[in-house]
Amino acid sequence: MELGTDAHKELFCRSFLDTHLTYEPETIAWPQLDEDALARLRGIPFWRVALETERQAGVMVSAFAETVDDPLIQEAVALQAQEESRHGRLLEFLINHYGVEIAEPAPTKIPANPAQEFTDFGFGECLDSFFAFGMFGLARQTGYFPESIFNIFEPILDEEARHIVFFVNWITYQQIQAGRGADLFRGMHASWHYSRALLHLAKSFGGAGGSGESFTAASSNSFIDNLTLESVFSMCLQENERRMSHFDDRLLQPRLFPRLSTIALQVLKRLPKRRSTPTTEMSAS
Numbered sequence: 001m002e003l004g005t006d007a008h009k010e011l012f013c014r015s016f017l018d019t020h021l022t023y024e025p026e027t028i029a030w031p032q033l034d035e036d037a038l039a040r041l042r043g044i045p046f047w048r049v050a051l052e053t054e055r056q057a058g059v060m061v062s063a064f065a066e067t068v069d070d071p072l073i074q075e076a077v078a079l080q081a082q083e084e085s086r087h088g089r090l091l092e093f094l095i096n097h098y099g100v101e102i103a104e105p106a107p108t109k110i111p112a113n114p115a116q117e118f119t120d121f122g123f124g125e126c127l128d129s130f131f132a133f134g135m136f137g138l139a140r141q142t143g144y145f146p147e148s149i150f151n152i153f154e155p156i157l158d159e160e161a162r163h164i165v166f167f168v169n170w171i172t173y174q175q176i177q178a179g180r181g182a183d184l185f186r187g188m189h190a191s192w193h194y195s196r197a198l199l200h201l202a203k204s205f206g207g208a209g210g211s212g213e214s215f216t217a218a219s220s221n222s223f224i225d226n227l228t229l230e231s232v233f234s235m236c237l238q239e240n241e242r243r244m245s246h247f248d249d250r251l252l253q254p255r256l257f258p259r260l261s262t263i264a265l266q267v268l269k270r271l272p273k274r275r276s277t278p279t280t281e282m283s284a285s
């Protein structure tokens with residue numbers, strides 16, 4: 001299958017549409033949590049930012065879907081909007097159900113340029129999801145919450161994996177269709193957008209997760225003790241591989257952050273070990 005062809009479009013749209021799950025946040029069997037688990041859940045600092053991000057994603061992706069001419073791509077993008085809105089409703093349900101106190105979330109905004117925002121958001125999601133996969137894996141490994149809570153979020157992260165696989169295929173298809181299919185151009189285009197995503201991440205580190213788009217990595221070290229970069233990169237890679245293994249191998253997958261993390265891990269493994277690692281190491285790096 002050649003990238004940028006109708007066959008490619010069929011594959012990345014159909015595989016996205018066919019793997020949609022039907023569930024509603026309100027009918028999930030939310031577990032009863034003991035006081036310790038409740039306190040840990042309420043203490044996680046990113047619920048408001050996560051809620052705002054997902055709600056805004058729903059509005060923005062929906063606005064973008066309305067501008068898409070191709071009916072099949074339109075259907076897939078509209079479905080992503082539905083999934084993002086459902087993430088927002090799921091977080092809202094969790095916040096209310098477990099009595100998490102948050103400041104009033106910012107209202108959603110109608111995007112001025114939906115195509116541009118969808119593109120920026122897609123590159124941001126590639127970065128954010130890669131870290132989210134790892135942090136989720138680490139939190140699960142340490143038994144931070146009862147397994148029943150992780151089971152609720154497991155399909156959410158798989159949905160994010162579907163979104164980023166759809167996105168990297170969509171953007172490649174678009175560029176080839178627009179005659180900008182040369183590897184060099186696509187590489188430069190992706191680098192520019194990934195730099196913007198990284199800038200968001202850097203701002204999140206500096207501003208306690210305030211940028212909205214890249215909250216997972218930025219907030220991670222505040223809820224799991226003794227994180228090391230090595231453990232984070234290892235788990236991100238392991239979990240990314242696990243989630244990506246479910247996709248048709250003819251589809252493109254986000255590769256930049258797995259590659260960078262593999263290099264970082266090789267460097268870190270060669271560095272002399274420190275006796276203890278401060279939990280702020282990620283933000284200092």
Ligand SMILES: [Fe+2]
Nearest residue numbers: 054083084087
């Ligand atoms: Fe989402």
Ligand SMILES: [Fe+2]
Nearest residue numbers: 084125160163
């Ligand atoms: Fe998403």
